[in-house]
Amino acid sequence: MTFEPEELGQSRADLAETLKTLRKRAGITQTRLAQRCAMSQTKISNIEGAKLTPTLVDVELILRALDAPPDLVSRVAALARNANSEWQDAWSQRRTGLEKKQNELAGFEKSSTEFRYFLLSMVTGLLATPDYVRASLAHIPGDHSKAIAKKLERQSVLYDTSKRFTFILTEQAVRWPFLSSSAMAVQVDRLVSISLLPNVELGVIPLDGHMPTAPLNTFTIYDARIATVETQTGVMVFRDHRDVSAYLNEFGTYEGYALFGDGCRELLSEWATRFRS
Numbered sequence: 001m002t003f004e005p006e007e008l009g010q011s012r013a014d015l016a017e018t019l020k021t022l023r024k025r026a027g028i029t030q031t032r033l034a035q036r037c038a039m040s041q042t043k044i045s046n047i048e049g050a051k052l053t054p055t056l057v058d059v060e061l062i063l064r065a066l067d068a069p070p071d072l073v074s075r076v077a078a079l080a081r082n083a084n085s086e087w088q089d090a091w092s093q094r095r096t097g098l099e100k101k102q103n104e105l106a107g108f109e110k111s112s113t114e115f116r117y118f119l120l121s122m123v124t125g126l127l128a129t130p131d132y133v134r135a136s137l138a139h140i141p142g143d144h145s146k147a148i149a150k151k152l153e154r155q156s157v158l159y160d161t162s163k164r165f166t167f168i169l170t171e172q173a174v175r176w177p178f179l180s181s182s183a184m185a186v187q188v189d190r191l192v193s194i195s196l197l198p199n200v201e202l203g204v205i206p207l208d209g210h211m212p213t214a215p216l217n218t219f220t221i222y223d224a225r226i227a228t229v230e231t232q233t234g235v236m237v238f239r240d241h242r243d244v245s246a247y248l249n250e251f252g253t254y255e256g257y258a259l260f261g262d263g264c265r266e267l268l269s270e271w272a273t274r275f276r277s
Contacts, residue, residue, distance in 0.1 A: 015083045016050035018076055019062055023048070026066045036065035053083050056240060084239040098137065102150035109157045112222040115165045116251050119173040120218045125151040126158060127167065127202075129190050131183045158197060166201040167194075168251070168258050170215070174204060175271055185275035192268050195261075203258030204267055211257055219247055 023033055030048070034041040039061070046052035047062075054062070059080040063073045088101075105125075109115070117124055123132055133151050137144045157163065174191065177184060195202035205211075218230045227238045227247040238244055259267060 012053050012083045013050045015054070015059075015076070015079045016048050018079060019054075019059070020048040022063070022066050022068065022072075022076075028066065033062065033065055037061040053239070054080060055084070056080050056242075081240045081242070085243070086237040086239075087234060088237065089234040098140070098144055098147035099150050102147055102154065106150070106154050106157075108222050108226065108228075109154065109163075112226075113163050114223050115163065116221040116248075117165070117167045118215065118219050118251055118254055119167065119169040120215050121170070121173050121176060122178065122218070123169070123173060123187065123191070124167070124218075124220075126155050126165075127191060127194055129183070129187050131179055132187050135178055158194065158200060161199050164199050164201075166203070166251075166255070168203045168205065168254050170205045171207045171271075174268065181275045185272045188268050188272040188275065192265050192272070195265055195268075201260055202264060203255065203260040204264050205254060205258050206267060213253060215250075215254065219251075221247055221251060224248060 023030070028036075030044045031041045033039075034044045037044070037058075039058070043052065044062075047054045047058065056077060059077060060073070063076060068076070117126075122136070125133060125136070128136065128151070130148075130152060133148055137147060158165065169191075174188060175184075179187065191202060194200055220228045221244065222228075224241075224244060225239065227244045229236045229238070229247070238247070258264075
């Protein structure tokens with residue numbers, strides 16, 4: 001079973017209708033199914049009404065309670081996995097306003113306590129200077145003053161000591177000449193300053209030595225429940241635990257190659273000096 005990106009937004013409704021149809025074919029009421037699954041009737045109703053996206057565990061419990069055959073379990077599980085994935089294309093984000101995306105990210109940041117950022121080619125907004133933030137949106141037509149202000153406002157979350165952040169940047173992400181040399185030096189200096197925050201671990205992966213693996217995308221993990229993966233044309237949002245676990249494992253691999261602490265700050269200071277010279 002395969003799904004095109006544009007189909008992912010429909011999968012919650014498809015899953016809801018499938019589960020509802022299977023229950024009715026089995027001749028079981030929502031109340032009875034809820035009892036078999038140790039769930040509330042309200043939860044079953046919300047799942048069938050597409051108001052709540054069930055986890056794979058929820059779906060497996062429901063299918064087991066309905067005595068579904070193995071081949072059907074496999075097909076519906078694939079649908080459930082896609083229901084826990086979301087494709088956000090860049091053009092839709094631009095049409096609805098970039099500040100809406102910033103509000104969504106602020107929501108993720110408010111509801112999460114542990115953050116992991118793998119930055120392949122650019123500095124993320126939480127780490128960026130105002131010049132860098134403005135430059136990151138300069139290629140998109142229109143007035144983005146609200147989105148820029150929201151991006152900068154979101155940076156205050158770094159000073160919430162109840163939350164923990166780990167940033168891993170490749171040397172390319174740090175040194176890509178996105179701004180003038182003097183402005184890039186200020187940007188690198190900001191990374192040094194942020195690395196001193198007590199709730200922040202900031203590491204860099206230098207482009208030397210041997211690394212027998214290669215990253216494909218920038219990604220962020222919120223707690224161990226959501227992973228967002230950036231591409232040139234949009235963002236994938238994963239909520240299925242298998243997808244999130246895969247990115248947690250990938251992050252752990254790169255963490256092993258990164259320099260943290262004084263070693264990181266010495267390298268960043270060296271790069272800032274190069275920009276100044």
